[in-house]
Amino acid sequence: MIPPAIQMTGIDKRFGAVHANRAVDLTVTKGTVHGLIGENGAGKSTLMSILYGFYAADAGSIAINGKPSLIRTSADAIHSGIGMVHQHFMLVETFTVVENVMLGAEGGMFTARGAAAVRSKLLELSQAYGMDVDPDAVVSDLAVGELQRVEILKALVKGADILILDEPTAVLTPTEVDNLFVLLRRLASEGKTVIIVTHKLKEIMAVTDRVSVMRRGEMVGTVETAGTSPADLAELMVGRRVVLTVEKGPARPGEVVLAVEDLCVRDARGTLRLDHVSLSVKAGEIVGIAGVSGNGQSELLEAIAGIRKPSSGRVSLKGEALDCGGTDDPRTLRAKGLRHVPEDRHRMGLVKPFAAAESAMLGCSDEERFGKGLFLDRDLVMADCAAKMAAFDVRPADPGLRTALFSGGNQQKIVLAREIERDPQLLLIGQPTRGVDIGAIEFIHKRIIALRDAGKAILLVSTELDEVLALSDRVLVMCGGKITGERLPDQTNEQDMGLLMAGVTSEQPKEAA
Amino acid sequence: MSARPAPLWLTAGVVPLVNVAVAFLAAGLVIALIGENPLEALQIMLRGALGSQYGLGYTLYYTTSFIFTGLAVAVAFHAGHFNIGGEGQALMGGLGAALVALSLPFLPWPILLPLCVLGAALAGAAWVLIPAYLQAYRGSHIVITTIMFNFLAATLLVYLLVGPMKMAGSMAPETAKFVPGATLPLMNQMAAWFGLTLTRTPLNLSFVFAILAAITVWVLIWRTRLGYAIRTVGANPDAAVYAGISPARITVIALLISGGLAGLMATNEILGVQGRLINEFTAGAGFVGIAVALMGRGHPFGIVLAALLFGVLYQGGAELAFDKPKITREMIIVIQGFVILFAGALEMMFADRIAALYQRFAGQPVSA
Ligand SMILES: Nc1ncnc2c1ncn2[C@@H]1O[C@H](COP(=O)(O)OP(=O)(O)OP(=O)(O)O)[C@@H](O)[C@H]1O
Ligand SMILES: [Mg+2]
Numbered sequence: 001m002i003p004p005a006i007q008m009t010g011i012d013k014r015f016g017a018v019h020a021n022r023a024v025d026l027t028v029t030k031g032t033v034h035g036l037i038g039e040n041g042a043g044k045s046t047l048m049s050i051l052y053g054f055y056a057a058d059a060g061s062i063a064i065n066g067k068p069s070l071i072r073t074s075a076d077a078i079h080s081g082i083g084m085v086h087q088h089f090m091l092v093e094t095f096t097v098v099e100n101v102m103l104g105a106e107g108g109m110f111t112a113r114g115a116a117a118v119r120s121k122l123l124e125l126s127q128a129y130g131m132d133v134d135p136d137a138v139v140s141d142l143a144v145g146e147l148q149r150v151e152i153l154k155a156l157v158k159g160a161d162i163l164i165l166d167e168p169t170a171v172l173t174p175t176e177v178d179n180l181f182v183l184l185r186r187l188a189s190e191g192k193t194v195i196i197v198t199h200k201l202k203e204i205m206a207v208t209d210r211v212s213v214m215r216r217g218e219m220v221g222t223v224e225t226a227g228t229s230p231a232d233l234a235e236l237m238v239g240r241r242v243v244l245t246v247e248k249g250p251a252r253p254g255e256v257v258l259a260v261e262d263l264c265v266r267d268a269r270g271t272l273r274l275d276h277v278s279l280s281v282k283a284g285e286i287v288g289i290a291g292v293s294g295n296g297q298s299e300l301l302e303a304i305a306g307i308r309k310p311s312s313g314r315v316s317l318k319g320e321a322l323d324c325g326g327t328d329d330p331r332t333l334r335a336k337g338l339r340h341v342p343e344d345r346h347r348m349g350l351v352k353p354f355a356a357a358e359s360a361m362l363g364c365s366d367e368e369r370f371g372k373g374l375f376l377d378r379d380l381v382m383a384d385c386a387a388k389m390a391a392f393d394v395r396p397a398d399p400g401l402r403t404a405l406f407s408g409g410n411q412q413k414i415v416l417a418r419e420i421e422r423d424p425q426l427l428l429i430g431q432p433t434r435g436v437d438i439g440a441i442e443f444i445h446k447r448i449i450a451l452r453d454a455g456k457a458i459l460l461v462s463t464e465l466d467e468v469l470a471l472s473d474r475v476l477v478m479c480g481g482k483i484t485g486e487r488l489p490d491q492t493n494e495q496d497m498g499l500l501m502a503g504v505t506s507e508q509p510k511e512a513a
Numbered sequence: 514m515s516a517r518p519a520p521l522w523l524t525a526g527v528v529p530l531v532n533v534a535v536a537f538l539a540a541g542l543v544i545a546l547i548g549e550n551p552l553e554a555l556q557i558m559l560r561g562a563l564g565s566q567y568g569l570g571y572t573l574y575y576t577t578s579f580i581f582t583g584l585a586v587a588v589a590f591h592a593g594h595f596n597i598g599g600e601g602q603a604l605m606g607g608l609g610a611a612l613v614a615l616s617l618p619f620l621p622w623p624i625l626l627p628l629c630v631l632g633a634a635l636a637g638a639a640w641v642l643i644p645a646y647l648q649a650y651r652g653s654h655i656v657i658t659t660i661m662f663n664f665l666a667a668t669l670l671v672y673l674l675v676g677p678m679k680m681a682g683s684m685a686p687e688t689a690k691f692v693p694g695a696t697l698p699l700m701n702q703m704a705a706w707f708g709l710t711l712t713r714t715p716l717n718l719s720f721v722f723a724i725l726a727a728i729t730v731w732v733l734i735w736r737t738r739l740g741y742a743i744r745t746v747g748a749n750p751d752a753a754v755y756a757g758i759s760p761a762r763i764t765v766i767a768l769l770i771s772g773g774l775a776g777l778m779a780t781n782e783i784l785g786v787q788g789r790l791i792n793e794f795t796a797g798a799g800f801v802g803i804a805v806a807l808m809g810r811g812h813p814f815g816i817v818l819a820a821l822l823f824g825v826l827y828q829g830g831a832e833l834a835f836d837k838p839k840i841t842r843e844m845i846i847v848i849q850g851f852v853i854l855f856a857g858a859l860e861m862m863f864a865d866r867i868a869a870l871y872q873r874f875a876g877q878p879v880s881a
Contacts, residue, residue: 307754352745374739376738376741
């Protein structure tokens with residue numbers, strides 16, 4: 001019998017008081033795609049980091065292809081044939097694909113020989129697995145899906161037989177996800193072993209052979225994908241039945257809260273990123289913006305939030321004209337009742353070296369409730385964060401813990417708690433559930449709908465089509481900086497949306513501007 | 514118990530101590546190489562720096578200057594900027610104090626003295642204004658502009674001290690003596706008010722100012738809204754923009770505070786000791802401040818300790834050079850260099866290993 005590609009036995013890891021992995025066993029058969037799921041903070045990334053040598057386990061052993069292996073560093077892991085594709089790509093933007101793949105394998109003082117070797121290997125591998133990547137393309141010019149392929153190639157060139165992908169689909173478009181899955185299946189059929197960590201049960205069902213489920217640091221079970229269902233997996237993960245569909249009543253829209261007219265944004269190079277966008281959001285209504293990421297959604301949110309100055313156009317909040325990015329900076333806009341959950345929590349939403357309590361008052365540090373006059377009262381700051389953590393079930397509920405040490409989903413809850421708890425008039429939300437587990441998604445969706453029912457206006461941007469359709473009362477689709485169509489969520493389908501997202505407008509072309 | 518990586522006493526206490534010990538070991542090796550006994554040298558140094566009222570007075574006098582310049586570097590550092598212009602800002606601080614002292618000698622001391630101190634701070638801050646503006650709004654790198662401003666400050670001071678501000682009839686580049694109301698009392702004078710007798714040393718009231726400044730900086734950075742804004746800009750400028758904190762504005766404010774602290778260094782030397790403005794009075798304290806801030810990890814408490822260490826090195830080193838002709842002034846600079854190297858530049862070299870050891874013995878994991 002072939003020994004399992006990976007056999008982790010009794011893996012235990014503590015971070016101070018947090019028991020991230022408790023006697024975890026994981027067996028992965030060679031030539032399969034194995035899913036790993038679990039709530040935020042369940043310990044998935046920790047387990048994978050131990051497998052890849054980032055952390056040393058406190059106890060337990062690892063055997064690769066039946067051979068006991070001592071994996072202490074990533075170099076050991078690479079040597080054992082393990083490759084990892086990180087969620088945040090570790091590529092040098094100004095280098096070409098070949099140069100990136102070569103990193104760590106330069107082959108001597110002069111790079112020409114190494115480059116030639118890497119190039120031929122790259123071509124061979126990309127042919128073998130049907131990945132078309134231009135070896136001389138500069139990385140900064142590549143789309144996200146291509147970047148990921150480069151990361152995978154990087155691992156394969158280093159001789160990886162086992163690939164770990166931690167939340168690989170969070171930033172991909174639906175087509176890119178499909179392509180990735182085709183690739184993963186192909187890798188598996190060629191005898192490679194793939195472990196994929198994800199929060200999306202649909203993806204687990206689509207691509208894996210077997211799934212392991214973790215809960216609060218423990219491995220609660222491994223099942224054959226064919227013999228399970230999303231609802232069963234969700235129950236295994238959370239320990240209770242999870243409602244996978246969003247329940248909401250009809251919207252009762254009131255007066256217009258946000259009105260945007262002919263908004264244009266140019267980037268630093270002068271390229272038009274937002275092209276005469278007009279939209280309105282009423283009180284008690286969720287307006288969703290669907291579209292492939294990078295089609296102007298970020299610019300739209302940032303312009304309304306006062307982070308970016310529009311080049312032309314008008315924005316008004318409750319009838320009051322705003323000078324976004326001018327006199328109306330994010331601070332004054334917040335005072336006017338605008339709250340903003342940024343798309344990228346690491347870049348904007350949090351300060352990673354800060355204690356959670358300090359991240360939890362980002363943008364509100366002027367408010368009276370945090371202290372008197374010029375001073376901040378540490379006890380008040382901590383207490384405020386503790387209350388938010390309790391309300392949003394952030395784990396661990398320790399306001400003093402450094403922000404960077406929370407798992408992705410818990411970081412997102414901190415941001416959401418900060419913005420939602422402040423009773424906004426208008427809430428801008430970018431990617432509310434990126435990297436968030438299904439239990440938390442259910443919770444976050446409920447909070448967003450409760451906010452709507454309390455008569456607040458909500459503008460939602462998400463690249464998850466299902467999410468936009470489930471939450472929104474009206475859906476706008478963006479492509480190339482323009483709004484290509486508006487739909488009611490119950491009067492459209494994936495195909496229709498797909499066309500709009502690709503920029504094909506089914507309506508009569510408007511008269512030329 | 515919470516999930517913090519390693520306890521503070523370990524990262525802020527044991528690690529720096531190990532670093533200093535290694536620095537002394539390296540220095541001891543050099544001293545042994547030139548044929549002196551390292552242990553004896555260490556003994557002379559420590560006794561010279563801490564063993565007498567006289568030595569201690571001098572040590573704390575040096576410490577005072579280093580606290581100011583170290584705090585200056587640290588405040589800028591928290592905003593993500595490297596102000597290496599402490600030297601020039603301190604020189605200008607001296608000029609500011611002197612201008613007040615010389616132009617308003619008729620004021621009573623309770624008004625004149627605070628004005629002199631304020632003059633030092635404001636002049637130091639003013640000297641960083643242009644580099645700060647250029648960094649914040651034009652993107653010119655603060656390291657380069659502050660280096661240039663160090664040269665400018667030195668040249669300006671020479672020009673003033675041999676020209677417009679020179680005391681009539683003096684051969685030296687210095688101003689006239691300030692009126693007594695514009696000088697800070699020495700520590701031994703203050704002790705005498707309470708009936709205590711202390712040896713006369715240059716240690717003066719500005720030592721108390723330095724400690725107060727350290728406390729103020731601590732409160733500023735960790736207990737005020739401005740400090741929060743400064744740290745946000747330093748740690749994640751994008752998040753600052755998102756929060757409505759203007760990185761440019763905060764950069765200017767933080768650097769002005771930094772320059773003001775550097776300027777206050779002049780209270781020690783000019784208002785406390787000299788009682789007139791002289792040339793080159795900073796004697797490199799601006800640069801030592803960089804090492805002090807690095808070693809103190811930007812934390813005021815650490816800075817006070819690091820400044821004390823450098824005070825010991827300065828005073829003890831002088832004694833050592835005096836006692837042992839083979840160990841020259843330059844040798845002392847080598848020893849200081851080792852401390853800067855191990856405690857400043859390589860501060861994390863042993864941190865991981867110490868943390869791992871701690872983990873072994875405390876049976877508790879420590880993460881990086
Ligand atoms: N370096 C660290 N120091 C302290 N605690 C940590 C560290 N890394 C992870 N943790 C904690 O360990 C627990 C498990 O974290 P881990 O990142 O493995 O979760 P996860 O299952 O990947 O979650 P997510 O789905 O949100 O990514 C969390 O409670 C997290 O806060
Ligand atoms: Mg994770």
